Amino acid sequence: MKILLQFPEGLKQKALEYSKKLEAEGNEVFVSASPTYGACDLAIDEAKSLGAEKLVHFGHAEFHHVDFNVEYVFYSVDAPLDILARSLEDLKPYKTISLVTTIQHIHQLEAVKEYYEKAGKKVIVGKPFGFAKKAGQILGCDIGSSARVDSLVDAHVYFGGGIFHPLGAVLHTTKPFLAVEPFTKTTRFMDDYREAYRKRRMGKIAASVNAKNIGILVSTKNGQHNMGIARLLKEKTERAGRKAAILVSNNFDFGSIDNMLEFDAFVNTACPRIATDDTERLRKPLLSPNELMEVLSLNPTVS
Numbered sequence: 001m002k003i004l005l006q007f008p009e010g011l012k013q014k015a016l017e018y019s020k021k022l023e024a025e026g027n028e029v030f031v032s033a034s035p036t037y038g039a040c041d042l043a044i045d046e047a048k049s050l051g052a053e054k055l056v057h058f059g060h061a062e063f064h065h066v067d068f069n070v071e072y073v074f075y076s077v078d079a080p081l082d083i084l085a086r087s088l089e090d091l092k093p094y095k096t097i098s099l100v101t102t103i104q105h106i107h108q109l110e111a112v113k114e115y116y117e118k119a120g121k122k123v124i125v126g127k128p129f130g131f132a133k134k135a136g137q138i139l140g141c142d143i144g145s146s147a148r149v150d151s152l153v154d155a156h157v158y159f160g161g162g163i164f165h166p167l168g169a170v171l172h173t174t175k176p177f178l179a180v181e182p183f184t185k186t187t188r189f190m191d192d193y194r195e196a197y198r199k200r201r202m203g204k205i206a207a208s209v210n211a212k213n214i215g216i217l218v219s220t221k222n223g224q225h226n227m228g229i230a231r232l233l234k235e236k237t238e239r240a241g242r243k244a245a246i247l248v249s250n251n252f253d254f255g256s257i258d259n260m261l262e263f264d265a266f267v268n269t270a271c272p273r274i275a276t277d278d279t280e281r282l283r284k285p286l287l288s289p290n291e292l293m294e295v296l297s298l299n300p301t302v303s
Ligand code: SF4
Pocket: 037, 038, 039, 040, 041, 139, 140, 141, 142, 223, 224, 270, 271, 272, 273
């Protein structure tokens, strides 16, 4: 069988090992060298152009249904649990907590939950909105497992590495949010991000109120393609007396976008995290669709 393998950045180091394994089973194997951000970003076009019959996508669970033969290979990582004892000190004031993690540690969620329960906590594991598939799992764009239970808990706990995944959950919840990092063996309340991002959001909106020309970013990645929303935003922008154009790319290069000097502001309809995490990479404001609607309502007829 002709197979294309696709690895996220953190697993690209495994490409040769897996391709040799599948070749030994009689397959013709190719490896996608493109950047890969999630299962929203399946290399189906590359697979089709190679005439491959299957895409093997490593490291992420299914994001949405696609009309192609895709095999998802999880990459579970066993994290040490000794940091949990220290986290109890941080969680002392809170009786009921929510617990979330990433797909890499989802198999450890039950053990972490039991640990906290034995320590006297009531632990609630919420359900995602739909892009993430497992209870307690969060993605950068699906923080339902935290947000849905925000009103039921005294605090939130994220078990796992990095801030990319918990940041979205922090920004969409209101209770104290503790990140418990098993590899660096650190714990940290992330609540200060809420105020910093609120200020940044207000700054972007203020800087866009008089924007006359708006560039609307549309991704061609299968799980990030939102042309319907882009068309609607374009129509609303033009109805408000401004000019708009839809800018299409598979992988946005911020240097290239920055070269589009006619635009006064950009709106992101691709991975929602772009408008949260990448605003500093452009000289002009980079808004989310909701932020654009706020701009249009603050100044409905720019002149
Ligand atoms: S956060 Fe962005 S990159 Fe990650 S799964 Fe969601 S859309 Fe894809």
